[in-house]
Amino acid sequence: WFYTSDGTVILQRRSLQKKSMPGRLTTTVSGHVESGADYFDTAVKETEEEAGIAIDASKLIDLGKRYYDSTHGMRWAGRFIYPYDGALDALKTEEGEGDGFEAMSTDAVRRIIAATPEQLTPFVVGEYGRDMLDKIDSLVNKK
Numbered sequence: 001w002f003y004t005s006d007g008t009v010i011l012q013r014r015s016l017q018k019k020s021m022p023g024r025l026t027t028t029v030s031g032h033v034e035s036g037a038d039y040f041d042t043a044v045k046e047t048e049e050e051a052g053i054a055i056d057a058s059k060l061i062d063l064g065k066r067y068y069d070s071t072h073g074m075r076w077a078g079r080f081i082y083p084y085d086g087a088l089d090a091l092k093t094e095e096g097e098g099d100g101f102e103a104m105s106t107d108a109v110r111r112i113i114a115a116t117p118e119q120l121t122p123f124v125v126g127e128y129g130r131d132m133l134d135k136i137d138s139l140v141n142k143k
Contacts, residue, residue, distance in 0.1 A: 001132050002028040002051075002084035007106055007140040009133070010084060010091070011124065012050070013099040025102060025112075026121040027132075028082075039065065039078030047082075051101075052092030059083055063135060066128060077128065081136055106133045 002010040011025040031046035033039055040062065047055050063079035091101045109124070110133060117125045 001081045001136065003081055003106075003136045003140070004084060004103070005140065007137065008103045009106055009109055009136060010088065010101050010103050011109070011120075012093060012101050014121070015093075015097055015099050017096055021121050023099070024121050025119060025124065027123055027129075028084075028101070030123070033078065039080075043078065043080045050094050050097065052094075053086070053090060055082060061139075063132075066131075077123075079128075079132065081132065081139070083139075106137050109133060 004010075010028050012028055014021055014024050014026055016022045029043070029047045029050045031042055031050070033042045037045075040057070040060065043060060044055060044057050047053065059082060061081045061083075063081065065078055088101055088103050093100060109120075110130075112119050113125050113130070120129070123129060
C-alpha cells in the first residue's frame with residue numbers, strides 16, 4: 001500500500017476487463033510470490049510491473065505475513081506499506097490489469113468500507129485492509 005506523509009492512501013482501480021471484481025478499488029500493488037522468490041523481492045518487482053515505477057527498496061515497511069480468506073481460499077499475504085512522495089500521474093497501471101490510481105484519506109476509505117463496500121475488493125474491505133489503514137494512520141500521526 002502506498003501512503004503519503006499527510007495520510008493519503010493510493011489505491012488502484014482494477015480494469016473493467018478483469019474477470020474477478022472488475023472496476024473495484026484495491027491495494028496499490030499486489031501479486032503472487034513465485035516459487036523460490038521472497039515476499040520483499042516480489043513487492044519490489046510487482047511495484048515496477050503494476051505501477052510503472054522503481055521504488056527505493058530500503059523504504060519498504062514490512063508488516064509481516066498474514067493468513068487471510070481470499071476468493072480462492074485461505075492464503076498467506078506479505079504486507080508492505082511504502083511512503084510515496086511522487087505524483088499520482090507518475091503511476092502507470094499495467095495494460096489490461098488496472099484503470100488508474102486514486103488517492104484518498106484513510107478516513108475516506110473507511111467511509112467507503114462502511115457505506116458502499118462493493119466499490120472495493122475484499123482485500124481492502126476486510127480485516128486485512130482495516131489493519132493496513134490503522135498502520136498507516138499510526139505512522140503518519142507519529143510525525
